[in-house]
Amino acid sequence: MSNRFDIFSASQEPFADSGESACFLRSARDRFGVLNLSYWFLGSSNAVPDRMTWFSTYDENYTAIYMRDYSPLKDRAFHLCFSRLLPLDWEEARNKDETVQNIHEVAESFGIGRHGISIPIREPGVGDAMFSVNFECDDREWGQVRKDIATELHLFAHYYHQRMKKLVSARPTSAEFDLSPREREVLQWAAEGKTAWETAQLLKLSESAINLYSAKAMNKLRARTKTQAVAIALRYSMLN
Template sequence: MMHLIDLSELTAQRGRFDFFLEQVRSRFGFDHVAYLGANPVAGTMHGYVTYPEEWKRLYIQKAFHLIDPTLTIAQRSISPVDWSRLEQTENFRKVFNIAHDFGITSHGLTIPVRGPYGDTGMLSVTLDTSGHEWKGRIASAIGELQSIAVHMHDAVMNSDAFSNVLRHSLLSSREIEILQWTAAGKTQQDIADILGISHRTVEVHLRSAREKLYSLTTPQAIARAIALHLIYPI
């Protein structure tokens, strides 16, 4: 069951996105949460982070965004990237040897998001804890974090008026129905029994819905469908 923080309830564009990240940080107990998105339609880039101001200034000054593998590698991924995969790379050490001086841990996760017009986004979370504790925390939160990543990305991209006009969905009534049951916590077999169709048919409709909603996972598709008011949160 997903309970998304509703960005539409917040006001003042930059303020609402910053506040949203603070809500996510507080809710999950993370040290920091960051979002970076690029919109080729409007020719804009968007960044919102909870990192200290001193680190933000130094990061930009040293152009770390050009080499930081938590961005450069994660941007090319189709699944969440745990930073432990990146620790042995030279650029990771170059960035995080300095980041540690600002109290920023190298325990992190970046969740990539894709949009329908080439737009991309990445939501990153960090927590200074043991490896065992970190894995457990992420395992329990990954589904909701993927939904939050899509929710944040779509809200930021839709803040560009041109992109907002272009965005639409062509989901069939059956795809919407199956996404709604999935959002309610039903398994694919449950849905097949409820609708009187095969498990395979449910799977096909979910795959089609993910493709139409430009979502990498079913939780991301559900989050995007909720944001588009195609289905409702349960």
Template sequence: MIDFSADISSLMLPNGRSVAGSLDSEDEVKRVLDQISDAYGFRGFTVLAVPDSGCHSLAAQAPLTTWPSEFFRRYDGARLMDGSPVIQKLRRSTIPFTYDAHQLARRRLDGKGDAAVSVFEEANMPRGVYLPVHDPAGHRGAIAFGGDRPVVSNDELQALNLWAGFLYGRWAEVSSRDRRGAASLSRREIECLRWAAAGKTTVEMARIMALSEYTVNHYLNRATRKLDSVNRVQTVAKAMRAGLIN
């Protein structure tokens, strides 16, 4: 049985190196996923929430990803999720599997096989893996790696599956913590973050909100502590991911 609570240093990359880090933030989880993607020869990764049948947007289900934004734009523009064999498989299976865009195209029943191949080819991700995972509440998810490298071996697939289970658990934990912190933000803290996201300086925010610079900084610093961020930029990013500002 896999111990997903094990220290990350016990997991090894293909080059024999371990990955150091406490994984206490979403950025830390992303950094490690980036390292894994590079070490195994992929072009990028995505953390995916397995969507319900009524969802038509892949981008909306990918809260953490390095796949190109143009890929998601074209994928969703062509409404490819509806007939996706991958999504259907993720809804019913917990077994990791490889994908090949050309082979999957032949399994589509909606006549969009060529469009799907084009989207993956243009992103240089015709092949890769999907690794089903779940959070402590039982919600289904997956971590996917895509690229143009040869098909992964069984040993590589099992190693990637181990990484996926560990990292998804950590990501779910820190994301839940961030959402709890975001929910505790006051109206004024959110207002300050909205203006910060719009590029306003502290002086400009103070003038707009009819507050002192000291008070504005107080609200921003308090929001930073609540969201467990290291700086204002990260605080704004977390608030945006939590849907508090846009």
């Protein structure tokens, strides 16, 4: 891990936009010599997260699958991470929860390393965040690798969060998207894993009507897919 990132001489200015923050994260990954970095901003961690923002260097195909099949709503690693002050070792999370094991198996199939740590960041009045660092190394080397970088990356996680705060607090509110109650309901059932046909049976509507509500919601949320629409709706607290 040569040429490490010196957070004390780096810019302290808030990120101007999401593009700058994503680019900076990729640069930091390369400077630290790690496999991936990931930052989640959560409006709350005491119950269901009511706001979500995710920046990572993971394969985009994996992030789409994760949001479709899991998200923080179903990923117990978030609950484990926020139950402590010190970083959570991914191995501990895998050993405690079968769903986390499944998530990691999917992640590894997309080239994401087996080892990592997730750092909880709590800030009353702003929101909680989770910063994760991913490594590719032999199981026997992991203990030493973690020891070598844990403190430095813990500092960097908080540094990145400080630069992110203005950006995440400036996000639009759910009211700006103006979803109708029925459009929200259709997305809510989609978030629960229901197909259009199953949703139609539950709401006593035709399947074509469900597809129409989904299409309207996607258009309002500027989403290319229903999965992306669900992710945006979850991010802005539009679903229960």
